Amino acid sequence: MSLAADSSRSLRLTALTKEFSTFTAVKALDLEIPAGKFFALLGPSGCGKTTTLRMVAGLDVPTSGTIHLGDDEITYAKPYRRPVNTVFQNYALFPHLDIHENVAFGLRRRKAKDVDEQVRAMLELVELEGQARKKPPMLSGGQQQRVALARALINRPEVLLLDEPLGALDLKLRRGMQIEIKRIQTEVGLTFVHVTHDQEEAMTMADTIAVMNSGEIEQMGSPAELYENPRTTFVANFLGQSNLIAGTVSNAGSDVVKVDMQGTQVSIPADRAHVTSGPGWVGIRPEKVLIAPEGEPIDAPGNHMQGGVVTDVSFVGVSTQYLVRMPWGQELMSFEQNTGARGIIPRGTAVDVSWRPEFSFLLPASQDVNAGAVEES
């Protein structure tokens, strides 16, 4: 079942800005979202992602800039005059209407034909056929969430906006709904713009992620691109975790940038080096950091760094997470898959670490090394 109109149009934001009396929520945002994509706006609370979404929906008026859908400008169009529908954070289901009428609301306003038929089909899609005559408060959180999705989807909007739609659900249900929503998006082929602060959710669902931080887009790309080659310390820390080690560029070639990192020469591929001179942060993801007791071979062709001591061991089932204090005083994270090949290395063991240089990245030293780091709770 494809709901997408034949002439799907891309959504384009140009220099979109929203100022409130005391602060600027969105700063001159430029963004093009291709038709039919699942697009995620990812960022911490207060980064401007929801404000951006509300401007696209027409619920907030931009201070400046424009919003285009294809060639049509919709910057100042009333919410009910744009082919955009929203799944609200707390669903905002109409409490005095039953599920059927909630879902039918948009169609009835536009005087559509076969409303009842379409509502039945839509409720089938979200597997709520049996609940049509119930009032929203009688449904569970997950069911209400699906009603909200159905109520928006049935209008076949060119763009469907989802504002933290899974925020109120417990973890297990969230995982299920993520896959469900992704399945529905693939089935209907509409453009989805999803706002979330949950990086795992964004990576699971989206084709393209834009990471937002204090009103601006830090980086945009596929989940794998963002994860493997972050351009800022914020992205490196907010999307997963990173080891960031201070170093200085010693030689910038066309293929690799050589960095003196705490006495070790490391070579970083040029397309992953976002600094070509002076100091920088060498970044490496914890699961790429290999670890072995001192003197034992490590299965990696890169540089070996010696003199590490395991200071913390967390066994989390699929993997074991080590903290290793290096000679220069920094603690590096190393996640090792529990393949069973080796036992857990106990705390206090002297270890060597190593990683393939092509997995590392180089970020400007001017950026805050802790930007975007989530406090582990």
Next chain:
Amino acid sequence: MTGLQRAGRWIGDHLVMAAGILVLVYMFVPIAVVMLMSFNDNSDSRNVYAFRSFTLDNWANPCKPDGMCDAVLRSVEIGLLATVVATLLGTLAAFALVRHSFAGRSAINTIIFLPMASPEIVMGSSLLALFVSAGFGGRLGFWTIFIAHVMFCLSFVIVTVKARLAGLDENLEQAAMDLYANESTTFWRITFPLVFPGIAAAALLSFSLSFDDFIITNLNAGQTVTFPMFVWGVSQRGIPMQVNVVGTAMFLISMFLVLGNMLATRKRKLVE
């Protein structure tokens, strides 16, 4: 379990219940007396407060006492009119106070309570002074009563509707607009149905306040006589039993309204 504890439990189980029943009896005895008296046959007695014998005459001829039914009718007229106007104005004011921020809003929110808090005698006499100084001294009557009633009902309406409106999730209206409902459709399909219980409660309250008012009305009525004023007037000479008929009827009507409202709420709760 010691004897003392057992005694304590017995008191807890029975004495509190008994006290509760006594309080209820205390509250409803006057109403029971009114109901009983509405069936009293005292046609040839001077002592109106003694129950002599049972009759249905009072109910069969409710308009027998001179001027009583006119007074009841007038009170109902004023009550309905004041209710409609006060509910309409008050609802609009409540929307303005909840939905829009403007200079002086918090001051108005406080001032709204003043008519509810100030003594009726003060309100009534100052209204009279106002009417007289404005040159309406000779024309006190139906319309001055109406104006006075709208005035004191307004505060109650505003406060009641405001409470309901403040509890309304603004996301619902935004969701409706997002689903192609324009401003007026959003109001009539979403806002109004959700605020309606508050408006209905405000209207019921207004009517009973208006129907029942004596002090302010008496000061601003001129030659016009409302039902409370009629009762006050005849009480000097002996209240006709038909007053109890009207009282009982009013009580039954409000009972039905309250019960109906309770059933509707329970039904709503059940489906929600």
